[in-house]
Amino acid sequence: MVIRNLIQKNYTIVVPYAGIESLRHLVAESSAVVVMENGTFHGVLTATDLLLQPYNLAIDCIIEKPGVSPSHSVNDTIDVMRETRFRVLPVFEAERFIGLISYDDIIEFLSRVVNEQKTIVQSVAHDLKNPINSIMGLSSLLRANLIKEENIELLDYTDKACTYASDIINDLLLIPELEGDQDEEGEFELTEINSFLEECTESMLTLAAAKNIEIACELVEKDYYFPVHRSKLKRAINNLISNGIKFTPENGTIGISSVVDGNSLLIKIKDSGIGIPLSTQPFIFNKFTKAKRLGTRGEKSIGMGLYITRQIIELHDGYLWFQSAEKAGTTFFIQLGANQQN
Numbered sequence: 001m002v003i004r005n006l007i008q009k010n011y012t013i014v015v016p017y018a019g020i021e022s023l024r025h026l027v028a029e030s031s032a033v034v035v036m037e038n039g040t041f042h043g044v045l046t047a048t049d050l051l052l053q054p055y056n057l058a059i060d061c062i063i064e065k066p067g068v069s070p071s072h073s074v075n076d077t078i079d080v081m082r083e084t085r086f087r088v089l090p091v092f093e094a095e096r097f098i099g100l101i102s103y104d105d106i107i108e109f110l111s112r113v114v115n116e117q118k119t120i121v122q123s124v125a126h127d128l129k130n131p132i133n134s135i136m137g138l139s140s141l142l143r144a145n146l147i148k149e150e151n152i153e154l155l156d157y158t159d160k161a162c163t164y165a166s167d168i169i170n171d172l173l174l175i176p177e178l179e180g181d182q183d184e185e186g187e188f189e190l191t192e193i194n195s196f197l198e199e200c201t202e203s204m205l206t207l208a209a210a211k212n213i214e215i216a217c218e219l220v221e222k223d224y225y226f227p228v229h230r231s232k233l234k235r236a237i238n239n240l241i242s243n244g245i246k247f248t249p250e251n252g253t254i255g256i257s258s259v260v261d262g263n264s265l266l267i268k269i270k271d272s273g274i275g276i277p278l279s280t281q282p283f284i285f286n287k288f289t290k291a292k293r294l295g296t297r298g299e300k301s302i303g304m305g306l307y308i309t310r311q312i313i314e315l316h317d318g319y320l321w322f323q324s325a326e327k328a329g330t331t332f333f334i335q336l337g338a339n340q341q342n
Contacts, residue, residue, distance in 0.1 A: 003077050004070040006109055007091050007099040016042050016059035020050060023058060032088040032100060035062060041097035044090050067092045074106055136162045174235075174308060188227040193265055193336070194219040194258060196228070200237040201256060207242065211250045211297065215241070218257040224265045226337050228316060236312040237269075239305045240332045244271035246295035247330070263337060270331040276324040284322075285310050 012026055012033040026033050027047050035042040035058050043062035053061045067090045068077050081087060087103040139158050201215055208215050244254045252272040259266050274296060276284060287307045313320040313334055324330035 001074045002071050003068065003074055003091070003101050003106070006074075006105050007070060007101055008105065009099040011100050014045070014058055016057070018058045020054075020056055020058065020061060024050065031102065031104070034090075034097075034100070035059060036097075041090070044088055044100065046086070046088055048086075065089055067097075068101060069093060070098070074110070077101060078103070078106060132162050188229050190225050191228045191230060193224045193226055193228075193267075196230070196233070197237065197256060197258060197267065200234050200241065203234075204238060204241045204245070208245050208254065211245060211248070211252070213245055213248055213250070213252050213254060215254045215256065218255065220258045220260050220265070222260060224258070224260065224337075226265065226316075229312075232312045233316060236309040236334075237267075239309045240269045240334075243305065243332075244269060244273060244330070246299045247271065247275075248273035249296045261335070265336050267334040267336070268331055269334075270329065272329045275326040275328050276322070276330055277326055281324065285320075 012030050013036050014023055014026065014033050015037050016035050023033065023045070027045060027050060032044050032046045035045050042059055044065055045058055045062055049061045049063045053063060055061050065086045065088075066080055066084060068080060070091060070093055072080075077089070081089065081103050089101050090097055091099045091101050135158065139155050139162070142155060197219060198217060201217055205215065241254060241256070248254065248271045254272075255268070255270045257268045257270075259268075280293075284306050287304065310320045313336075316336060318337075319335040320332065322330060322332045
């Protein structure tokens with residue numbers, strides 16, 4: 001993305017020997033003026049110039065600024081601005097001055113682009129949801145009337161592909177809500193966490209059984225109540241359990257435990273899986289992370305699950321972290337209620 005369309009070509013021109021007192025209001029209003037005479041460019045004058053070089057004439061106050069070209073990328077231009085600490089730079093094409101580029105204009109443009117992209121992604125996600133649900137419904141109807149094994153296998157592939165696509169769409173639709181761009185659905189309810197963890201675990205038993213993975217719970221005896229958004233927190237817990245199942249070989253184990261730590265509850269989800277490579281550990285909570293990889297049975301990763309999980313835990317004023325080593329499994333820790341009374 002280049003800066004060509006962000007160049008200010010409607011700028012204020014002042015002559016080199018104009019008195020500063022008469023120019024201060026112009027600089028304050030437009031953030032920068034161009035010092036030019038008879039088509040000859042002398043420089044860009046900003047409020048910072050007037051502060052650092054308080055001379056009487058415009059030309060004496062100018063601090064030389066690096067020029068950029070219309071083909072400069074937005075990122076490179078921002079880098080130049082950060083390195084030199086100039087928020088307005090002159091733009092040259094074929095050594096001819098053609099305008100100004102402003103840091104504020106770049107940031108406004110990028111903000112607009114981000115908002116437009118969010119709108120597009122949300123719109124596309126909503127539009128895709130219905131046809132994918134229709135395909136899954138048709139697949140279910142066809143399955144009831146199929147006999148040939150090879151056709152049933154094809155429907156299995158169709159179901160898996162639709163489920164994967166549906167998971168991506170659901171994650172895309174959930175992210176803006178967690179980031180505060182949309183109103184949250186549902187309310188927080190005072191919930192007994194141990195029974196809630198057991199409920200979450202039960203919903204994952206079928207997935208674990210497919211790889212003969214045992215899920216064991218060791219929960220604190222004392223009931224612990226905490227206000228939670230039940231559907232979102234269940235999503236976060238299940239994401240962590242599902243991750244454990246995905247990256248644990250057959251006949252492995254997943255342990256879920258809870259302990260009271262002062263006025264807070266510490267939840268641990270520990271697997272006996274392949275662990276997280278040290279090189280990817282700093283990136284696993286990134287949105288759309290590139291740290292995703294296939295599970296031990298070739299299960300696909302969407303790349304948004306742990307980002308969403310952390311957002312949900314932070315929504316509950318909690319903390320999420322992990323410990324992991326390759327071939328030695330992974331343990332995720334969730335701390336809830338550090339500032340709450342039991």
